[in-house]
Amino acid sequence: MKLIQHKIFLLGFMGCGKSTLGKKLANKLGFQFFDLDKCIEEKVQMSITDIFKTKGEEQFRKLESDELINILNSNDNYVVALGGGAPCFNENMDLINNSGTSIYLKYNEGILASRLINAKAERPLIVNKTKEELIDFIAKLLKEREQYYLKSKLVIEGTNITVNEVTDLLFKDS
Ligand SMILES: Nc1ncnc2c1ncn2[C@@H]1O[C@H](COP(=O)(O)OP(=O)(O)OP(=O)(O)O)[C@@H](O)[C@H]1O
Ligand SMILES: O=C(O)C1=C[C@@H](O)[C@@H](O)[C@H](O)C1
Numbered sequence: 001m002k003l004i005q006h007k008i009f010l011l012g013f014m015g016c017g018k019s020t021l022g023k024k025l026a027n028k029l030g031f032q033f034f035d036l037d038k039c040i041e042e043k044v045q046m047s048i049t050d051i052f053k054t055k056g057e058e059q060f061r062k063l064e065s066d067e068l069i070n071i072l073n074s075n076d077n078y079v080v081a082l083g084g085g086a087p088c089f090n091e092n093m094d095l096i097n098n099s100g101t102s103i104y105l106k107y108n109e110g111i112l113a114s115r116l117i118n119a120k121a122e123r124p125l126i127v128n129k130t131k132e133e134l135i136d137f138i139a140k141l142l143k144e145r146e147q148y149y150l151k152s153k154l155v156i157e158g159t160n161i162t163v164n165e166v167t168d169l170l171f172k173d174s
């Protein structure tokens, strides 16, 4: 069995599982794994929360695009877990699609909110929201962002997307 694509990008809203699934996928394929948020944190030696607080979102988006370009320059086979907003800023989505296979992990706001309500602390855009506010916030932002997410080459929709579903889709696409 051959794997056609050697550069795989997982994208979607906060909480869709890019980091969780990305690590498992990279292990399964024997590929290198990059978590774009972690790469930014390592580069700047600050947490995402502190970058938002001290530098602001605009500066964060610049750092995000710069780090993405660094990853794209790597020649290895890799899986990248993007940040939730990464595809929606600058030329990031075009750069991604010119480099490999993008996969949108698609969930509705209800599922995302139930996951994120217990994982808000390290996510500055949602840190202060109640469950109801979170559902509203996600629904609105998803509407704006889906135009970018849907530029992905592959889309998986579900209630609990597994690593096997992702690899099945990748091999089917080959
Ligand atoms: N398949 C799953 N089923 C249930 N919970 C999950 C699943 N995948 C991830 N989660 C949980 O959802 C939360 C967010 O997951 P994760 O950090 O992987 O999302 P992400 O897409 O990388 O988010 P971000 O864009 O903020 O980096 C975590 O608490 C994780 O444990
Ligand atoms: O959806 C977003 O805009 C974000 C998602 C996270 O991955 C981080 O990149 C940051 O918290 C912003």
Ligand SMILES: [Mg+2]
Pocket: 018, 019, 020, 035, 037, 081, 082, 083
């Ligand atoms: Mg993540």
